[in-house]
Amino acid sequence: MQASAHSQQMLNPRVLMIEDDARLARMVVEYLKPHGLGIHHVDNAASGLEALKSKDFDLILLDLMLPDADGMDLCATLKREMASRRDTPIIMVTARGDLTDRVVGLELGADDYVPKPFEPRELLARIRAVLRRAGSERSVASGDVIRFGRLEIDRATREVRLDGRVRPMTSLQFDLLVTLATNAGRVLSREQLKQHTRGESSEAFDRSIDVHIGRIRAAIEDTAGAPRRIITVRNVGYVFSKSSRKDA
Numbered sequence: 214m215q216a217s218a219h220s221q222q223m224l225n226p227r228v229l230m231i232e233d234d235a236r237l238a239r240m241v242v243e244y245l246k247p248h249g250l251g252i253h254h255v256d257n258a259a260s261g262l263e264a265l266k267s268k269d270f271d272l273i274l275l276d277l278m279l280p281d282a283d284g285m286d287l288c289a290t291l292k293r294e295m296a297s298r299r300d301t302p303i304i305m306v307t308a309r310g311d312l313t314d315r316v317v318g319l320e321l322g323a324d325d326y327v328p329k330p331f332e333p334r335e336l337l338a339r340i341r342a343v344l345r346r347a348g349s350e351r352s353v354a355s356g357d358v359i360r361f362g363r364l365e366i367d368r369a370t371r372e373v374r375l376d377g378r379v380r381p382m383t384s385l386q387f388d389l390l391v392t393l394a395t396n397a398g399r400v401l402s403r404e405q406l407k408q409h410t411r412g413e414s415s416e417a418f419d420r421s422i423d424v425h426i427g428r429i430r431a432a433i434e435d436t437a438g439a440p441r442r443i444i445t446v447r448n449v450g451y452v453f454s455k456s457s458r459k460d461a
Contacts, residue, residue, distance in 0.1 A: 226271040226344055227251045231261040231287070232306065233280055237329075241274075244333035250340070258282035265294060270301055272344060277307035277318070285317060292322040292398060302343045306331075320446055322398045324455075359394050361455065364433055364442070366394055373432065380432040386425050390433070393443060393453035402450040426451060 228245070232238045233256045242252045253268070255261050258279050264270075273291065277284030288303060302324040318326050324343045327336055346362075357369035365374040371387055373380045382390070392409040393401065403422055426445075430437040444452050 225249055225251055226340075227253065227269070228272045228274060228340070229261060229264055229268075229270040229301075230254045230274040231256075231258065231279065232274065232276040233257060233278075234276070241333060241336065245337060245340075248337055250337075256280075258287045261287070262290070262294070265291070265301075272340060273301055273303045274340075275303050275305050275323075277305055285321060288318065288321045288323055302346075304339060304343055306336075320400070320444065320452065359391070361394065361397070361442075366391060375433055382429065382432055383425075386429050386432075389422075389425055390429050393451060397453045397455045400446045400449055400452045406450065 226249070228250050230238060230241065230252055232241075232254065235256065238254050238256070242254060245252055253264060253270070255264055258281050261273075261275075275284055275288060275291070279287065284305065284307065288305065291301075291303060303322065304325045304327060305318045305323045306327045306329065308329040324346070325339050327339055357367060359366040359368070363376050365377075366387075367374070368391060371384070373382050373387065373390065388409075389406060392406060406422065426443060427437065430440050430443055434440050434442055442454055444454055446452055
């Protein structure tokens with residue numbers, strides 16, 4: 214029965230749309246429904262949070278300019294609310310097309326960003342891509358292996374594999390990677406990483422963390438100089454991205 218329910222959910226993804234523009238929302242709903250997407254539309258942040266308490270959704274379409282909340286703040290709240298249960302992907306939809314807004318949105322945990330105005334066909338393509346990545350990259354917490362797309366972190370053998378090939382890593386770097394990966398989507402400060410990592414004194418760790426992160430990136434990123442997995446959040450720390458475009 215569980216397998217059947219899961220198959221039905223994947224065939225008919227459920228989308229929560231938080232959007233106060235009634236005309237735009239109606240257009241999106243009318244376009245997406247014939248393509249097999251179940252759309253639940255609310256026009257404010259409070260209703261969106263209430264909907265999430267009573268129903269499970271496969272994806273959230275979030276407008277950044279809402280009447281009762283800032284979309285960036287709401288994105289952070291949604292991620293906190295979902296931290297202890299299913300982590301639902303978020304696509305931000307907004308007329309604010311500034312690059313800084315896009316970067317901040319992605320750092321807060323959004324999976325994609327669609328500027329207005331947009332073509333419904335493009336939105337559908339982005340929704341399908343995010344759902345596909347979320348299905349293939351959701352962390353496998355059972356057992357000892359954590360998987361994100363092409364990346365596997367085996368806690369039993371303390372091996373890191375990319376595309377099935379073992380990537381060299383020191384014990385401390387392995388512990389750092391595990392800490393980041395098991396908190397995927399959350400920004401971790403150096404102090405938090407220090408508390409979860411053993412093997413070096415605090416003073417030595419503070420001095421060398423950037424070096425260790427650089428070496429982890431060299432092992433698991435396609436291009437260490439343009440990381441897609443471990444992202445630096447300036448003046449704060451690091452965040453492990455749940456989605457890597459190279460895995461899509």
